[in-house]
Amino acid sequence: MTVTSLALEAYSRKLASGEPTPGGGSASAAVGALSAGLVRMVAALTANSPKYAAVAERAGIIGAEAERLMESLLRGTDEDVAAFDAVTAAFKLPKSTDAEKSARSAAIQGALQAAAEPPMRVVEAAVQTCKLAAELVDFGNPNAVSDVGCAALFASAAAQGAALNVSINAKGLKDRQAARSYSDRVRTALAQIDLLTEVVLGKVQAAVADPG
Secondary structure (H helix, E strand, O other), X not given: OOHHHOOHHHHHHHHOOOOOXXXXXXXXXXXXXXXXXXXXXXXXXXXXXXXXXXXXXHHHHHHHHHHHHHHHHHHHHHHHHHHHHHHHHHHOOOOOOHHHHHHHHHHHHHHHHHHHHHHHHHHHHHXXXXXXXXXXXXXXXXXXXXXXXXXXXXXXXXXXXXXXXXXXXXXOOOOHXXXXXXXXXXXXXXXXXXXXXXXXXXXXXXXXXXXX
């Protein structure tokens, strides 16, 4: 059974168990999927309304892209679990002889680098989701503008959470050039999503503010 097949309650309870997986990386992907789902919803509410016929085509394109990102992020919930389990398995390899120690070290390094990839993809998908929210907030169905704000907040949380998982895996890499590459990619992505989220929230807060 994959974690994506679990209902929200079951997933939350599995997350709360004493098992190491699913953990923060998987949960970050799940939060990102919720973000993309909200963007998809608002895009559909816009594209399907005759009142917004002038922007229906663009809303449809945004909705399709959001759906693609949602599916990718849902896969990420399981990819992170598999990657972490591989790291755990590498650390459990025998180390009685020099040959075993060498093989174990190589396996750990390979597993750590592989484990940095799923959360890195979550970070990047979250940025793309937030970009869609930043576009949609300007012309989407105003009755759902608060949902666009939630989408941006969830995307930001997903990116920041996944970034922590990238960093903890990259920290153990002996290949410092690869570790720096991950650090640079994370830094750039988080700077982007911070700005995007600020822009979206500013517009949403202005739209929902009580005029009185």
